[in-house]
Amino acid sequence: MTNISKSILLTSIVLILFLCMSGTAAAEVSIENPNEFRTVLEDMYAGNNLSEIYRLNCNINMNDIAFNGFTFKPIGTDNKKFTGKFDGNGFTISNLVIESNSNNTGFFGVTDGATLTNIELKDVTLNFETDGECENIGILAGSVTEGTIEGCHVDGKITIVDKQNADDTISNIGGLAGYISKDATVKDSSSDVEIKITIDDPDDMKINNIEKIGGLVGFMNSSIENCSAIGDIVIDVTQSNTTSCIKLIGGLIGNNEDGILINGGFAAGDIVININENAKIKQLTRVGGLAGYLDTMNTVIIENSSAIGDISITVNNNAEIQSDISNIGGLIAYSRAEITNSYSTGNILIDGKNAKIKQASGIGGFIGSASGGKTDNCFAAGNILIKVYGDTDKIYDIGGFNGYHYSEMNKCYTTGEIEITGSKNINSVGGLVGRNFKSIVDSYALNEKITVTATPDPTDVGKAIGSGTGTITSVYSWEGMEGNFYKGTKTIDGDPIAASDVWNETYWIGSSTDWTLNTYNNFKLPIPAWQTKKIVVADAIHLKIDDNSNSGNGIDGTTDVDPTDNTPNTPNTPNTPNTPNTSNTTNPVVNNTTVDDSGKTTSVGTGSATSYESDAFLYSKLLIAIVLIGLLLFIIIFFLYKRRKDEEEENQ
Known part of the structure; x- marks a missing residue:
């Protein structure tokens, strides 16, 4: 064999061995017990291995002795983002406590292109006390750029307290994640998290905004599928000199600005906002049972979604809303979306006792204000109750289904009661729509009662539509509807429909x-x-x-x-x-961890995480190895054959 042939053979063998060995570089890191979990966390805190593949193979209780003297910190920062994969594998991480005063706080702080799957975080306490900005806060993740969240479920409580005199903003707060950029995927995930935000300072602090708060996600520019949030959102403002705005609050999503698809979204938590003790708020706006603000030039689609939580706004003890309370909706606060096959049943309650509220407008049982888009095959069954006893200029655009309507409505109905009391000027109130400027077709006002009380008397109060110049086709109101109605030149009661006809399917197109x-x-x-x-x-x-x-x-x-x-x-x-497979019901051992009947785990391993390879990964490696071995055998046979030919030629 010539020297060149030998060199080629040696190089080929080395190359093939290198390729075989490099296949193990992408092996998953298996976490088998709390000690290993602590080791993995400390390694990532040091900025190492943030792009690895991790798999949890045991339940983790953060009260375990393995975490004595350990302080949890979010995984990933602005400078060192988590870009890998973390598979919770259906196991639970419980009793996690996160104490922070920095942005981007959660189990993960900042991720970029990461894949987060099957992660269960239970009984999580996230406390945030700030004297500056508070942004991007969520139990699972603070900030998510691209990537995937799938099959993740969190429960616990987020408490944010601001007691310092600072010109700051509280924004992007969500039960699951605070901020999610476009090109991310969120599906089959849920949040059962109470979010409580308290502003209380005896020195009359100034807050820029409290905004983009969602039961699942605070700010989101991606689509979600089959996700739910059932925790309450509570905002208490006391002794604040001026809070510019409280806005963009939603039972599922606070804010979207770049197009979104919500399919199978569900929100059950109440939204409670209390303005107390001389606090001054410039504006309180865009609060929705499912989403606060869906305003974008791109397409927003909501399908098969619902909200059943109440929205309660209380302004009392000489507190003041300097501009307005506006765009409050049982499902969506402000919408340009295409909405189909969805509903809301939560009540909207606004109580202004001894308060100064400049005005209230755009309040609807389904949508507060719609400025584009369309709504098909939807209903609203919640009541609207507005009681303002203090100094208020006017209340207008209030509807059982839609407050302000500049969109298309088709095959929708509402059943809730409307009661408004106490303002000097009330107008444009309707069982279906307060003010209509577009198109309504085949829709029904089936409210039990509409009661409006003001001095002087209200104007433009109708069974179906309060006012507006939009077109209507086949719009009905239940003939048994009670209340006091004040017809204006553009008020529409709709065609009366008897109770017996309500239940006749021929009326429904x-x-x-x-x-x-x-x-x-x-x-x-x-x-x-x-x-x-x-x-x-x-x-x-x-x-x-x-x-x-x-x-x-x-x-x-x-x-x-x-x-x-x-x-x-x-x-x-x-x-x-x-x-996880626990067929051995008597304290089974799951991946080196003993699990008792209550689900508590006991470590039986060490603190060194194990390299774990999934079946699919093993199969792929086996196939690669077979191909490479075949190639190696071919090269060896080829060179043996070549050597024999060379020897035969030399002998001749």
Whole structure:
């Protein structure tokens, strides 16, 4: 064999061995016990291995002895982002405590292109006390750029307290994540997190804004599928000199500005805002049961989604809203979205006792203000109650379904009661829409009662539409609706519809793919086709929500529930995370961790994380190895053959 041939053979062998060995570089890091988890965290805190693949293979209780003297810090920072993969594998990390006064706070601080899957964070306490900005706060992640969140579930409490006199902003706060950029994917995930924000300073501090707060995500420019949030959002402002705005608050998402798809979104938490003790707020705006603000030049689509939590705003003890309370909606506060097959049942309560509220407008049981987009096959069943006893200039654009309407509505209805008391000037109030400037087709005002009390008398109060110059086609109002109505030149009551006709399916235009009828009895008021639990029924007096999901009872009244019922009804329930195999029920050992009947884990391993390879990864490596071995054998045979030919030629 020539020297050149030998060199080629040696180089080929070395190259193939290198390729075989390099296949292990992407192996997963398996976390088998709390000691290993602590080691992994400390390694990432040092800025190492932030692009690795991690898999959790045991339950982690942060009260475990392994964490004595340990202070948890978010994984990933602005300078050293987490870019790898973390698979919770259906196991639980519990009793995590996060204490912070820095932006980008959560289990992960900052991620970029990361994949976060099947992570369960339970009983998490996140405390944030600030004397400056507070941004990007969430139990799972503070800030997410691109990447994937799938099958992740968190529960706990976020408490944010600002007691320092600082000109700062509190923004991008979410139960799951604070900030999510475009080109990220969020699906099959949920948040059961109470978010409480308190502004209390005896020195009359100034706060720029409290904004972009969501039960699931505070600010989000990506799409979500099959996600839910059921925790309350509570904002208390006391003794504040001036808070510029409280805005962009949503039961699921606070704010979106770049196009979004929400499919199967569900929000059940209440939103409670208290303005107390001489506090001054410039504006309180864009608060929605599902989302606060969906305003974008790109397409926003909401499908098969719902919100059942109440929105409660209390302004008292000489507190002041200097501009207005505006754009408050049972599902969406301010919308340019295309919304189909969705509903809201939460109440909207605004109470201004001894307060100064400049004005209130754009308040609706489904949408506060719509300025573009369209709404098809949706209903609202929540009540609207506004009581303002102090100094208020006016209240206007209040509707059982939509307050201010500059969009298209088709095949929608509302059933809630409207009661407004105490303002000097009330106008444009309607059972379906307060003020209409666009198109309404095949829609129904089925409110039990509309009561408006003011001095002097209100104007433009109608059963269907308060005022506006928009077009209507086949708009009805229930003939049994009670209340006091004040017709103006553009007030529309709609065609009267009798109770018996309400339940006649011939009055409802649409296909079976849009609506489903109540097959338990003869009353046929439809609901979105995907929704099977809450069924709207009525007797000759009023309309209710009837839960027929289990009993099969119908109009006999045995299961009637008031429309304010907040029993969670989650469409498209998020997928249950993978359950670890614990077939050995007597303290089984799962990946070197003993699990007792309560789920508590006991470490039996060391503090060094293990290299773990999934079945798919092993199969791919095996295939590569077979190919490379075959190539190596081919090269060896080839050179043996070449050597033999060379020897034969030399002998000749």
